[in-house]
């Protein structure tokens with residue numbers, strides 16, 4: 001892509017814990033989530049152009065082949081932001097967007113949501129658009145429940161369907177390994193197979209909790225989508241066992257799966273685990289990553 005003006009990271013979203021605590025009248029489930037982000041993810045690049053366009057690259061670009069271009073969350077994000085800016089008299093001229101798709105699609109690590117959030121962040125900068133944070137959060141939520149947290153892209157607790165966000169800078173930035181058996185799982189189907197929609201709330205450690213205490217707290221938390229996901233996709237249990245055999249400090253499934261993650265005390269340990277898992281399971285998606293800490297060391301703005 002020539003003439004790139006800026007590139008915005010779209011870090012993978014990792015649900016360290018996910019409790020299903022109720023259901024709204026419209027059927028959406030109420031969730032208590034502890035979320036962090038991986039340095040590994042997609043990337044959205046922006047350049048000025050004569051006319052709007054989108055190009056794709058990356059290992060999983062082909063997985064978006066069946067998604068009509070207009071349904072790509074990158075373009076939806078561009079269009080919703082532009083509409084809001086034009087309504088307020090702010091110019092939003094044509095852009096060439098390039099999506100480097102490194103995250104498997106429909107894999108529980110929020111790839112589409114991360115792409116939408118990165119597009120919003122990038123275009124606000126590209127168009128030099130002073131936009132009210134509340135309005136931007138509203139546009140994000142309209143694009144998907146996970147988009148507001150991906151807009152923050154730093155450790156947080158989210159409640160509701162993901163729109164009530166409390167940043168938690170004290171969550172330890174541990175290295176991780178992400179593993180997906182490359183078997184797609186359908187989020188609505190997992191929710192349909194949930195045995196119980198009213199599970200105990202997430203008990204979040206108090207502000208300033210030290211790293212080792214967070215690890216203890218994580219053990220007391222759950223991902224309530226893990227059992228229904230593993231029932232529909234037996235490979236999830238195989239992935240968890242394989243991860244557990246590499247000596248992580250913690251293993252769990254993210255989102256509605258099928259991606260599972262292991263946490264490690266060092267990036268070197270995570271990289272060694274990823275090498276071993278990749279060699280033993282060449283058909284899986286396996287990647288080692290540091291936690292995302294943003295350009296300023298504290299996550300994205």
Ligand SMILES: C[C@](O)(CO)[C@H](O)COP(=O)(O)OP(=O)(O)OC[C@H]1O[C@@H](n2ccc(N)nc2=O)[C@H](O)[C@@H]1O
Pocket residue numbers: 015018027028029030031033108113144145146161162187188191254255256
């Ligand atoms: C489960 C999470 O991965 C947690 O981070 C996300 O909330 C899922 O977000 P997503 O993949 O963007 O899913 P969406 O496209 O918003 O929802 C797909 C479908 O899953 C079900 N769904 C999703 C989220 C939610 N809180 N309750 C639900 O019941 C709904 O049937 C919805 O139509």
Ligand SMILES: Nc1ncnc2c1ncn2[C@@H]1O[C@H](COP(=O)(O)OP(=O)(O)OP(=O)(O)O)[C@@H](O)[C@H]1O
Pocket residue numbers: 064067071072073074104105106107108109110111112113115116146187255256257
């Ligand atoms: N840029 C995009 N990247 C990925 N999926 C997209 C994108 N745009 C639209 N989609 C659609 O969104 C659906 C969900 O994809 P996504 O990868 O975000 O799911 P996920 O990783 O399971 O997310 P979550 O963790 O929020 O459940 C896909 O079926 C795909 O058709």
